[in-house]
Amino acid sequence: MPHQSLTRAEVAKNNTEDSLWLVIDSKVYDVTEFLAAHPGGESVLKQVAGQDATEAFYNLHRQEVLQKYGNLCIGTIEGEKPQVIEHHPGDLSVVPYGEPTWLTPQFKSPYYKESHRRLQRAMRIFTDTYITPVAQECERTGQHIPQHLIDRMSKAGILHMRLGPGKHLHGVELMGGAVKGEEFDYFHDLIVTQELVRANARGFQDGNMAGMTISLTAVLQFANNEEWKNKIAQEVFSGKKKICLAITEAFAGSDVAGIRTTAEKTKDGKYYIVNGTKKWITNGVFCDYFVTGVKTDKGLSVIVIERGEGVETTPIKTAYSAAAGTTFITFDNVKVPVENLLGVENKGIHVILSNFNHERWMMTCAVVRMSRLVTEECLKWSNQRLVFGKKLIEQPVIRQKLAKMIAHCEANQAWLENITYQMTLMPYKQQSIHLAGPIGLLKMFATRSAHECADEAVQIFGGRALTQTGMGRTIEMFHRTYKFDAILGGAEEVLGDLGVRQALKNMPKSML
Numbered sequence: 001m002p003h004q005s006l007t008r009a010e011v012a013k014n015n016t017e018d019s020l021w022l023v024i025d026s027k028v029y030d031v032t033e034f035l036a037a038h039p040g041g042e043s044v045l046k047q048v049a050g051q052d053a054t055e056a057f058y059n060l061h062r063q064e065v066l067q068k069y070g071n072l073c074i075g076t077i078e079g080e081k082p083q084v085i086e087h088h089p090g091d092l093s094v095v096p097y098g099e100p101t102w103l104t105p106q107f108k109s110p111y112y113k114e115s116h117r118r119l120q121r122a123m124r125i126f127t128d129t130y131i132t133p134v135a136q137e138c139e140r141t142g143q144h145i146p147q148h149l150i151d152r153m154s155k156a157g158i159l160h161m162r163l164g165p166g167k168h169l170h171g172v173e174l175m176g177g178a179v180k181g182e183e184f185d186y187f188h189d190l191i192v193t194q195e196l197v198r199a200n201a202r203g204f205q206d207g208n209m210a211g212m213t214i215s216l217t218a219v220l221q222f223a224n225n226e227e228w229k230n231k232i233a234q235e236v237f238s239g240k241k242k243i244c245l246a247i248t249e250a251f252a253g254s255d256v257a258g259i260r261t262t263a264e265k266t267k268d269g270k271y272y273i274v275n276g277t278k279k280w281i282t283n284g285v286f287c288d289y290f291v292t293g294v295k296t297d298k299g300l301s302v303i304v305i306e307r308g309e310g311v312e313t314t315p316i317k318t319a320y321s322a323a324a325g326t327t328f329i330t331f332d333n334v335k336v337p338v339e340n341l342l343g344v345e346n347k348g349i350h351v352i353l354s355n356f357n358h359e360r361w362m363m364t365c366a367v368v369r370m371s372r373l374v375t376e377e378c379l380k381w382s383n384q385r386l387v388f389g390k391k392l393i394e395q396p397v398i399r400q401k402l403a404k405m406i407a408h409c410e411a412n413q414a415w416l417e418n419i420t421y422q423m424t425l426m427p428y429k430q431q432s433i434h435l436a437g438p439i440g441l442l443k444m445f446a447t448r449s450a451h452e453c454a455d456e457a458v459q460i461f462g463g464r465a466l467t468q469t470g471m472g473r474t475i476e477m478f479h480r481t482y483k484f485d486a487i488l489g490g491a492e493e494v495l496g497d498l499g500v501r502q503a504l505k506n507m508p509k510s511m512l
């Protein structure tokens with residue numbers, strides 16, 4: 001039926017299961033054929049046949065449901081204009097606190113320049129258009145990221161940007177010229193991470209090349225052979241090959257020095273023979289290269305192992321989607337050329353530690369943004385949900401919960417931006433000296449905040465926060481997965497301790 005102008009009287013006539021129309025936000029929907037397929041059942045629709053069902057609908061559904069089922073819409077009520085704001089790719093949230101202050105029109109920020117704003121706009125459109133639909137599908141099915149999306153991200157320079165500022169960005173076209181590679185700083189880096197998170201799929205978020213962000217950096221920084229380094233960089237940045245970091249073992253998590261995988265040199269000194277296992281390796285299932293922590297004769301070393309004979313990867317079932325590609329790896333007499341060593345033999349701890357700050361900072365960017373998304377969901381839901389005859393938000397106890405969540409999000413983003421600003425002014429070595437502690441404390445606090453936000457959000461959403469589809473699905477996912485941020489990249493307790501120990505190094509020797 002063509003889209004038409006209809007009167008409420010005409011709608012009212014279509015009130016049987018043979019022809020069942022209803023009005024939602026001044027638009028008319030013919031749900032006759034949809035009755036049997038409606039996830040909420042037939043009877044509820046029959047109860048509002050021929051009537052205005054706007055209030056009932058928004059009490060139970062997200063606006064996106066109407067966008068998805070747009071084909072059921074047959075017209076608009078004569079002389080009326082729909083009130084509901086539809087989301088278009090690239091749109092900023094209109095929910096208070098739905099965006100950080102620098103993206104809120106009435107506020108200013110000293111940190112962001114025009115190139116940051118251009119990049120943010122380009123990343124938001126890209127994420128909304130290309131990443132979110134794939135992310136949602138993969139999160140649900142557990143499929144790994146498809147090659148076509150990797151290729152598209154590679155072309156847009158997103159894979160390059162994920163590694164943070166550096167020479168690898170020079171001369172690379174980034175998001176159609178939104179920012180020059182030479183100008184790319186840690187605020188651009190923050191923007192890329194925070195925009196990608198909005199795809200709202202925690203397992204996929206890690207499945208989307210998280211392994212690369214923490215392992216290719218080590219190759220670029222510590223490879224001993226320029227030609228070999230460029231080959232790997234080219235293969236990975238073009239999306240043809242995948243790479244991940246393989247440090248953690250059943251025997252050693254945060255205690256990196258405790259790893260047991262061994263690499264013994266052959267008699268001719270040309271190869272390492274690697275034996276051992278790795279656990280919880282993000283992306284490992286689909287990777288070609290493994291930047292691996294091993295025990296050599298006098299200490300810890302890091303070598304790049306290529307998938308081949310003796311390398312076996314099996315998926316590990318975790319609390320988040322299999323889209324992350326979390327793996328158990330077995331190395332069984334794997335022959336690795338000694339040229340694949342990164343940095344200096346037995347000094348691998350430097351290679352591993354040098355990566356940590358950026359990883360932890362990136363994880364903080366992500367969890368802080370995700371906490372905001374959850375807070376935004378709670379604000380929307382409380383303003384839409386009717387219980388005990390009034391909106392949820394009219395209950396003071398709900399407003400208290402929202403206040404706490406907002407305060408955590410704002411505090412974390414402000415601290416994050418402060419640290420990011422320091423990072424833009426310090427070379428990487430200085431960052432390790434001065435910022436390892438503050439970044440550790442920030443990540444610890446951000447995941448404690450995530451814990452608070454997840455807990456309050458579940459109480460606000462009730463049963464829907466325990467359901468993987470429908471209104472509460474974002475809350476259910478966040479509550480199930482925020483611990484990944486609290487454990488990966490250094491557990492909260494380890495990072496808190498690091499922060500205080502680093503601070504103590506700067507305590508004056510004399511008593512104060």
Ligand code: HEM
Nearest residue numbers: 029039040044045048053056057060061062065069470471
């Ligand atoms: C064009 C009209 C409608 C469409 C396309 C639609 C679609 C859906 C979808 C996709 C769901 C699954 C949950 C979700 O994804 O959010 C759902 C659930 C539900 N729907 Fe509808 N719906 C429509 C109208 C209505 C109306 C008018 C009512 C009530 C009068 C209603 C009552 C329900 C109920 C009770 C559920 C279960 C929700 C829960 O327990 O969380 N639906 N609907």
